[in-house]
Amino acid sequence: MSVENIRKLSGTKREWVVLLGRSWIYLFLLGEIIIFSFLGTGFFSAKNFQNIMVNSMTIMLLAAGQTFVIITGGIDLSVGFVMGFASVVSAKMMVSFYALGFPPGLAILSGVLITMLIGFLPGLLNGFLVTKMKVPPFIATFGMYGIAYGFSEIISYNVPITNLPPGVGDFGNGYLLYYLPGKFLTWFRQPAGLARAEIRELVSIVPNIFIISLLIILVFWFILNRTQFGQHTFAIGGNIDAARRSGINVDRHLMKVYVISSFFASLGGIMYVLRFVNGRADAGSVRMLDSVVAVVIGGASLYGGTGGMIGTLIGTFIIGVLETGMVNLGIPTFNKYIYVGVILILAVLIDQFFPELIRKGE
């Protein structure tokens, strides 16, 4: 249906089409959940939904940074391997600090903090290339994709880094609340000395890494939507010359945006280590595509100027639900990419057919 046809529709009908065009991602997500709930076994359960949250976290982190980059009209192809790089670096640090005699907790914390600092580097370099050297974002970050991957393989000698200090997985696989009906409720820690039957009955509520990721994403939602930084991000994507002419320091701003993206990617790598208790160069290799798809499904245009955190979040869940649902049904996950590809193209098509109607006003 073309825009002309939609214009010809009468009042209410037209409103429906517009509503559909604007909110199709919510309906799509809902549809996915309904379909998998009927077909799968135990899909529609609190436990499984928590599972989806945890599994979607990586995409969500990468996509959060990617949202900023894409709104400015750029793209960050390096996020997947920057994530791998961060996972390798943080795992290596934890192992080394522990070997030096640090207590496990301190070794882990040092690894995490230092990696967060190192995590700025790829973004700084991407930003430098894009702003000062005028390298197109696609090329600059594609180069970084290779560089980050190569360094991670060198650091890890081409094998996953294992033998991490004890307790690495506690946080990453932990939950905010543990609840045994009628007996107790504890924060963060599983109570000690539980019987087998009790462990089976134990209800774990809200994964830790979901909370952390959600908090960070909330902060960046706020930055994007309420602050001057967010406004300038949109302005640069809308008209970079206008942004420059109105006195915005565009180069510095873009630099920050690429740093945000690589910060999120590094965080994804650290979360990976905390969850899977190893560090590997290809930890996030397939996640770069997912992150771009999530942002585009969420309503961002690759030409820049549009997009948002809520949309990205929904886009992330669309992929996350799909992944978990296919595992639930026993379908090999590589099939996912067919659907992810189809959804991406669908998102762009809807964007092209409805642009004026969807983007009316605010």
Add this chain to the structure above:
Amino acid sequence: MNDKHMPVLEVKDIVKRFGGLVAVNKVSMKVFPGEVVGLLGDNGAGKSTLIKVVSGVYHQDEGQVFFNGDEVKINNPMDAIRLGIETIYQDLALAENLNVYSNIFLGREKLKKALGLIEVLDHDYMHRESKKVLDQLGIEIPSLKNKIKMLSGGQRQSVAISRSIYWNAKLLIMDEPTAALGVAEQRKVLDLVRTLSSHGVGIIIISHQLYDVFQVSHRLVILRRGEKVGELIVKETNPDEVVSLIVGAELVQNSGR
């Protein structure tokens, strides 16, 4: 500062060369507060080059620029804007994905403290102030929350102009302000030019549409091949005279036979 006898802008003997080509050759002109000056000339006559010197895009090889009587060095567009020299381009000025008031405040957003800590955008203030300046200039736009991409060409131009006025522009340079506009819109833009002039803003208009220039300008400066070949008071001249200056008198006489 708004002394009627002191030009808001004066350029003296400006020369700009590109390699061997002399694009502007010893051109001088003045613009007084509230005066509309039409800058005319054929393609390649040097109009754009002269304007770009004033707006900081190019730097002159020789000559001086005075703003409100003081000699100024304009090294980049930001210098010009800070002085109060605004150039309105057709497409360059606005972010289409942002709404009207966000564009008026672009780069100079009004912030307020949320929860006493974090600086957030003060949408209400920006909306209110933008409404004020639009009303003051008699510009009608249905909603200031509309994104620029939903506005017509004339409305966009009005927004760009309001922005410069809000930020205290003393001199507006309008490059082909009526090109690519419908007839009704053209008239609105020309009305706006008159309003601005009555507010004491100096204006330079570059246009190929002689009719428009004659309607709003007080004085005309005509360039040909980088040199100033005429300066006329609009009331004392007519389009024929102007055209003959633009293309060179001989040519007109030849083609007349």
